[in-house]
Amino acid sequence: MYEQLGTKTGVQAVQQYRSTFQVQAAPDGLVFAPPQPNNFYGDVGIPDRLRAYVTDLRLLRHIPLAYLIPDAGLLPPECIRFFNIDPTWMDRVIDGVFSAANTGTVDQMFGASLLAMIRNAIDTDLTALAQTSAPTTSWNGGQPMTGMLIRSDLVRRWPNLIVRAFSTAPDDYDDIDNLGTVGVLRAEPISKDIYIAVFGGTPAMVHIREPFTGTRFGVEEATPGSTTWTVDGHNSDGTPTHAAVPVGVKNAAKRTLNIAGLATKVGPPRMVALHLEQNPYVQEFKNSVAESTGSVPLSNFILADGTLQAVQLRYGRTMNMAALQQRQIQIDQLNPKEKL
């Protein structure tokens, strides 16, 4: 008969161990603070699949959309929303995942003693992830995270749009590569027309860039709905002149362009190609811009004579406001009391 090694029973031992955890009833459940440092374990071994899954949870993956957007009004059509992520909420999800393996007190205490190390491991993974997109970032996984939601036709038509985040938002800059960057931890569509981006930290400026699709050639409507076309002028060394060059029409019904006429204006074939080339567009969002400008009523663009004011785009083009006006009319008819 072996002698017992200690004088305590197993229950007593677990109870004594549990008492070191400072378990308390909190408004959102039982919480505890595990003893630090852990006297037994130096590290925690998590299967790769599980580790990737819980790290993804921190990036809002696997979370049903209804939990993120409990009401459709939080993400109306054609909108962009910037948000902060509640780290405690996300930690609770992961706590819940690991609670699924606990079948009794001993299991629970064993698992609980590892939770701090698991949380640290996930933070470490997120830190590394941030550094892949922003090598100089000082952010670590234990620090605040923010993000952006886009619900727009933009996502359906350009699902591989490019999101970049910066720690500064200068009014002017020569080389974007010299700006400090904020890690983009996640940037992907989550449905046909919804896109999400998660940042490691709080960016001062966010760029949404038209994706690279190789070379594209095209023209711009000089005025919405017209068959008058223009291209952006270029010097022979490729630098833009910022002057619009009109492109004539050969057959308006067939939408064929007078390429020979353009060549007469701009030069040999390489200059024709240079003028027809369309560069990707980049939209900036800066925290220095007043929030109130983020949404303005259509009525701001209706002139005294009832016509629509032109919204200028690149290369002297203007935005086609007629579609917006038509949609506003439809909404007014559906909700006569609701004035946006």
Add this chain to the structure above:
Amino acid sequence: MSDQVQFLNNLTPLIDSGTPSAPITVTQTLNSLVPAGSILAFTGPTSVNIQVNGPQTSLTQSDISGVYPAAGSLDSPDDYLPHIALHRRTLPWERKGPGGAKPWLALLLLKDSELKSLTSGGPIIVGNLPISNLPGNLAINAAIKENIATTPASGVGKENLAAQPVSGAAKGPIIAQPIAAVQDHVSIVRNGNSLPALVTDVFSKMNARDAAGYASLHGKIADTTQVQMLYLQNSLFTAIAPAQNELVDLCTVKRVNRDNTGDVDTAIVIGNRLPDASATPPELHTAFLVSLEGRDDAYAAARTQQPNGQIGLVVLFSWSFTPSKGGDFEEVIRAIHIRPNGGVERFGNLPKAPDAGKPVPLSGGFDALLDDHGFFIDPLDHTQAGKATFRGPLRPFPPPPRSKGFAIRSAPEEFTDATPDTPLDYSNATAFELGRLLAVASQDLLEDLHQVRGIIKTIDKQYVAVNKLPLALQKPEWVVDPALEESSPWEMGQANAMTPVIKNENQFVGATPGDVSGVGQQIQQYGSQVQNVLTTIGAVSTVAVSQIDINTVTANDLNLRFGAVAAKGQF
């Protein structure tokens, strides 16, 4: 440094594809080691002929670097021109096009309706006929049938349909159409024969539909060559194809200067026609890369004089896409901030101002659904007793610092005894349960959860010194104490310094006398104290304690010193 892009006017090869073989003069010199008249002397021709045969009637995917818009795409803006990029950088300039000039390739864009409506030789009114005389086998639409039934025949005129001329080689079906002014007659119309616009067959078949084009290509393409032909009415070709002098402006070379891999050249052929997305839904469009090699006939006056005639074009490649009217990237993203669009705002805000007299719940002068903490201002419908509240993980403003706690159970039990005015915040409890449910729903996760293991702390051995003594002379306890190692004993301050007991070989073997056991050191430190204690208690010390010099000690010496002890030990 990023890539730099250049456009070039063209890259014209020295030898055109398909031209008769060109001679290259070869000069060979044998050195003086070969004697004159030797059988090794070279007596062959001094020139060789080469011929370049580049793609002529078709391309494969490997020839193509890319196309725009992408094949099958549904959303390319309608103000972007289609184009095709070719790996073979000289391809557009390897053959001669119309007028003997280069390039020889063109990119045509056709709507689906333009491809399907291709007909030949019609419609032509071949005569008028009293309704009473309509042949029984004539295709009559419903309106005419009704007219026949209600309009009495007057018996005016009678014509022989078979004798009516039909222009063009093809004869399409005959139909009858009512004549507005003459109720008892109908017009007999022979429609053009519907012919497929795209045909894959041997080249010789082109002669039947476009004799002039066939004549231009005869001798350049073998009659038995399988080709894909695009047939268009001359009028349509004239309307959509680039003018002859525009072909040169629509072909270019894109050169990308890459830092590591050098220049990469790609030939590009651009279309001259913009897609048309005005239809609802927009029509399917197909871009055709066609050959105009030797096609002087394509721009001849005869084409415009015979608008209903056909032109056949060899298709090297084609792809289809559907354009979009929704504006380009800039227009779409810039429009977001204009209502009724949703705007660019803080999470929780609405794209409208609060009602008159109401405060701004969040920021920016907007009405909002959420308060500062992310809770709904107007609670959502729920079935819980009391004021249950919920918020997700997304907040309008930075949240409070991250809790250092860990949850092991969700909240509802704790709400049982809450005071009535306590808001029942189910937010984190929901999160906990969500995580639990996600795990339970996945067998893989459950399996992995049981594999989570704590890794026991191990002592990371870092050797700070290696004892060079033979093992036989080492004492087992002469190891580094792990506890001491962790506290870095080698860095002890002077106040706590002590002489290490462990000796290295210099203090041990090399020293005279050597202090094998450390006794000598201890005598130095404690010998006088020990002697004092022994004296105090009256103990008798017969022999003064001294140390042995291990380098000079002999067996005899040991016997003298320890002989008595050894003798006692033998019993």
